Amino acid sequence: MDVVVTVIQITLALGALLALVRALKGPDLADRIVAVDLVLILLAGGLAAQGARSGVETFVPVVVVVALIVFAGTVLVARFIEWRDTQ
Amino acid sequence: MTVTAVIGTVLMVTGTVVSVLAAWGIVDFPSPISRMHAATKPASLGLALLALGAGLAAGSWRLSGVAGLIAVFLFVTTPISGHMLGRAAYLAGQAGHLVHDDLARAHPEPLRAGDPVRGGFSVTRWAALIAVWMLLWRDVSIGTLIGGTVIAAVVETVRRGFSRDTNLRVWGLVVFLVRYVGMVVSSNLRVAWEVITPSNEKIREAIVAVPLKTTSIPAALLVANAVSYTPGSLTLELTDHPLVLYVHVLHFTTIEDVHHQVAHLERLVSRALPERTTA
Numbered sequence: 498m499d500v501v502v503t504v505i506q507i508t509l510a511l512g513a514l515l516a517l518v519r520a521l522k523g524p525d526l527a528d529r530i531v532a533v534d535l536v537l538i539l540l541a542g543g544l545a546a547q548g549a550r551s552g553v554e555t556f557v558p559v560v561v562v563v564a565l566i567v568f569a570g571t572v573l574v575a576r577f578i579e580w581r582d583t584q
Numbered sequence: 585m586t587v588t589a590v591i592g593t594v595l596m597v598t599g600t601v602v603s604v605l606a607a608w609g610i611v612d613f614p615s616p617i618s619r620m621h622a623a624t625k626p627a628s629l630g631l632a633l634l635a636l637g638a639g640l641a642a643g644s645w646r647l648s649g650v651a652g653l654i655a656v657f658l659f660v661t662t663p664i665s666g667h668m669l670g671r672a673a674y675l676a677g678q679a680g681h682l683v684h685d686d687l688a689r690a691h692p693e694p695l696r697a698g699d700p701v702r703g704g705f706s707v708t709r710w711a712a713l714i715a716v717w718m719l720l721w722r723d724v725s726i727g728t729l730i731g732g733t734v735i736a737a738v739v740e741t742v743r744r745g746f747s748r749d750t751n752l753r754v755w756g757l758v759v760f761l762v763r764y765v766g767m768v769v770s771s772n773l774r775v776a777w778e779v780i781t782p783s784n785e786k787i788r789e790a791i792v793a794v795p796l797k798t799t800s801i802p803a804a805l806l807v808a809n810a811v812s813y814t815p816g817s818l819t820l821e822l823t824d825h826p827l828v829l830y831v832h833v834l835h836f837t838t839i840e841d842v843h844h845q846v847a848h849l850e851r852l853v854s855r856a857l858p859e860r861t862t863a
Binding site for chain 1: 589592593596597599600601603604606607608610611616619620623627630631634635637638639641642644647650651654657658661662664665668669671672673675676678720
């Protein structure tokens with residue numbers, strides 16, 4: 498179990514690095530927010546895997562909060578992009 | 585290792601593969617909206633599988649229950665944020681090369697809630713909302729009962745604002761959910777295939793307007809959500825009077841193809857949420 502969780506976390510970290518490449522490259526805000534969302538989701542996934550290894554249940558609220566922030570943040574940025582373009 | 589732990593581990597590994605393919609996809613895909621195709625479908629499934637798998641692997645049914653709620657939340661919200669971001673990217677002129685574009689000629693009127701409908705009080709719905717609240721707090725007490733009642737009142741008020749005489753058929757909903765899960769899996773397989781195969785030449789992006797037959801807003805929202813989980817399509821806009829869905833497709837063949845696909849989903853949805861004929 499320990500080995501599997503470690504492999505999962507390393508793989509997720511590599512995925513987060515890939516997503517960061519897109520966040521840096523852009524070219525527009527919409528691309529960056531999609532990429533940053535994905536980094537957060539991969540992070541929450543890694544925490545969930547940690548929860549499976551340690552049996553500590555505190556990962557649940559963290560995953561809930563990440564899911565909420567990803568949604569609220571994306572909607573906010575989408576609104577901002579639409580507002581920016583009407584200016 | 586118990587059987588549930590093995591299942592949980594398998595789910596976690598699958599979730600990892602799915603989420604990493606999403607990351608690869610947003611690097612690999614050519615245009616902003618196509619990258620949203622790559623991100624929205626796998627991200628929700630990936631985290632849902634990881635959370636569910638972690639719950640099972642830790643051997644706790646309560647954790648798995650909460651993870652299931654997180655999964656439902658993700659499947660409801662991810663298409664909405666994908667839709668809003670896709671529309672914003674389109675308005676920002678980031679849509680890339682489109683073979684066909686119905687949204688350019690449209691003057692969409694945003695979807696609004698209908699007139700509030702009176703009545704429609706349901707003990708089951710209130711009880712379910714309160715139960716979900718208690719499950720989230722992992723506490724059955726007077727405090728969570730009051731909190732749950734407040735939440736249920738808010739949700740019911742919002743729901744009533746959107747209700748245009750729509751019924752709920754349990755059997756239709758079960759059929760819809762089974763097909764929905766199948767769609768989520770096949771759309772993820774499709775995205776995975778697109779990411780693994782190096783060629784992006786077959787991608788022909790287009791935006792197609794699809795008029796909906798239904799006049800019920802809940803049904804239209806469900807169709808919009810389901811479209812975002814069908815392989816190669818993403819809802820970009822939903823307009824009222826009449827209800828028209830604007831779908832972004834990755835592999836455009838013909839307009840009839842897209843219409844046919846959405847009509848199929850609409851039939852499934854209308855069996856789960858039929859309109860009330862005698863109001």
